[in-house]
Amino acid sequence: MEPMAHLGVGIGWRPEIADAIERLPGLDWVEVVAENTCPGHLPEALVRLRERGVRVVPHGVSLGLGGADRPDPAKLAALGERAVALGAPLVTEHIAFVRTASPALEAGHLLPVPRTRDALDVLCENVRIAQDALPVPLALENIAALFTWPGEELTEEQFLTELVERTGVRLLIDVANLHTNRVNRGEDAAAVLDAIPLEALAYVHVAGGVERDGVWHDTHAHPVPPVVLDLLAELRSRVDPPGVLLERDDDFPPEAELAGELSAIRTVLTAATRKPAPAAAPEPETEPMPAAGTTSETAPTPAAGTAPDTTPAPGATPETAPGAVPGGGVPGGGGGGALRAGVPVGRPADEAGRTRVGLGQAALLSALVAGTPVPEGFDRQRIRVQARALAAKRASVVARLAPELPGILGGAGPYRTAFLAYAKGRPMTSGYRRDALDFAEHLLIRDLPADPAARRRLSAWWRDRAGARPPRRVVRWVRALLGRAA
Template sequence: MRLGTGIGWRPEIADAVEALPGIDWVEAVAENICAGHLPESLARLRGRGVTVVPHGVSLGLGGAGRPDPGRLADLAARAELLDAPLVTEHIAFVRAGGLLTASQVLEAGHLLPVPRTWDALEVLCENVRIAQDSLPVPLALENIAALISWPDEELTEGQFLAELVERTGVGLLIDVANLHTNHVNRGEDPATALDELPVEAIAYVHVAGGVEKDGVWHDTHAHPVTRPVLDVLSELRSRVDPPGVLLERDDDFPPAAELAGELAAIRDTLAASTSVPVPTRQRRVRAAEPSSRPAGARDRTAVAQTALLSSLVAGTPAPDGFDHRRLGVQSRALAAKRADVVAKVAPELPEILGDGYRQAFLAYARNRPMSAGYRRDALGFAEQLLVSGRPDDEAARRRLTRWWQERAAPRPPRRGTRLVRAARSALIGK
């Protein structure tokens, strides 16, 4: 179906989104919508005939494990609640460990790239088929931005996406900002990727802003869309007329006039280019899969992803072949995002701790990987502070104790309790 021009709906800009002219559709983060209850703004948009597409971020279809049935059921429920024509997710892994590696489950709190290998492709395709069978509407998957590259990859991004579509029939959500990010960070030519992927499978397109620091492009979704990103959009438009294009913004929201200006720039870019379809047989050359591979793709993928994620969030040694400097950049970025999100889900913590919040949280997170989501992370952080007798200010410590008691237990944790819980978690992980 034709979607037209849209914008990512976020609570912080709900009023602006409703007032923007020419908005044909919006995309909402699926996990931020409560089952059975639509935010009033989304309900008003739907009442006006604006299409709403749920965009998932937590399935981790590129992970070694099979998709969680509960998460799939939640995504399906959001699709039905919104009467959505499709749902979207990411080609990424967001957690690792667990039964396949007999280790603790680790949460990244972020979308991490899967290795472009035949093993990872086999696992991804099986996971996609499971998801497709569980969803009431078609599924489209997004290419992600990455700070790091896997060693010994066997396929290019375009080849990987082409094989995925060929084997599963899944749609594609192409993020042109992510293609630009991977150009800066990994030296991958966006035009080559567009030549190799099946553009006829594109369901819609994302456009977003970012910023370059010390030669690394950070896909922040908190900065204006840059000219290079619009140039990639123009490259895509020269190959296909995408059914929909959407502006994403997740933080540092500008005034409505600036959002309208970015949407106008997107429309102008699309209008300035005309697609000239290239015959599929000329556009894509399929990669040659090895004639035989040993069984156990899930197990091998699980070991590789767990080693990488453990290095990023738990300080274990870096796996062979990775750029250690880039791993450091990614690790710091994950910790910073974790601190930011915890501050949003538990705003009382930075209020209680003041300027010391961020430093204290980063120290806590250094060797304590997240394993059960951000709200549990906030409780664990507060618990660790109280166990160690902090904060030093008695009034702040009393406030933190009350906050913890209201959410976790009638009495603040003691050191012995903490040790027992750690031992119990270790046994469960085994």
């Protein structure tokens, strides 16, 4: 695998702290949420950073490469377009699923995939599709999780290692997520770092969170705790990371605090020392070559634990070489082709496997966002915690996209109460902007808010964005009856 370009120390670019980011000393690069970036209308502050030579990497959150469906070509094209517009050396996404097609449900957040053979096959095929479509290399991030899937067949390190071996994809290791999964799922973060192929490391995420009632919440809204910096030091003792990035998405601190967190990251990278490499194992004694004319029946068998010789005979093609994947070879094309030269393909995902993965994800997501029963084998308490977290995130994102709504409804408290009541049993199906409009229409159908002046403001807000008149009273009445029947 070719060495990754050096990025240095950076921060997640957000509009709320754009001015502060421009003033941060020694900033090498920034990461932007791909879906929040329009290639033809980049924010001036971001353009100025690029003109200064600060690299920009788009970080996607909506592909859902761990989902049962193959990647959406339009989403892949949009991600590639942003990579080109930003002059990015790579793009990044997540090992997660975010939606299901049947029923059509959106999580609004990253959910863990089951670490099973079926799910790994689906993920690997989806990654290869993405790699072939993207103009630059792809790196995937390990995500934070509140719960574990029942019936898992692989550990986190086995899952990540085989993913890299089968696709050649890069890894974006989030050490805060490693800590989250250590608390929430009992996973050994050091064992993960020991076992995964760190030569595939693209860069590292560092972020803050908070523990409540024995559950770690990866909030990106709290200072980076010492335990996460300790994990960064653990990683640094094993490899010199090409880049490290501080993530902050909410409750943004003063500029001096951001600079202090970046300084703490630099201190860890400088102070940590590499562990000595393990001593090389002694070379095994080689078996003598069979004498001329020896047949396979009389040739010595390989020693136990050694791999058979799969060197192609002269003139053999990849399809006829020993150990070749039928109809396989190494997938090329796109930005990932060079990275995947010589990478074994592994078995493709069959449609039955995709169906099994899809059924499991649909049952789980329906329990999380639509109130259906929790599937067997899951920790029901953790699923309830995850469902509340998804609803709270949904309310927060809608409030950020439509800040007028809390004002119309009398403040953050009344808005949150009204939105959570609306969201209960009404899963998101078409993204957050549509969700904001549906929430406003839901209120108008019920003649809310009670204050006539506020209701007129809400009606005008809805009309301006929906491009139509609010439904007449008789239509609202019929819809309300249908909603209650459903």
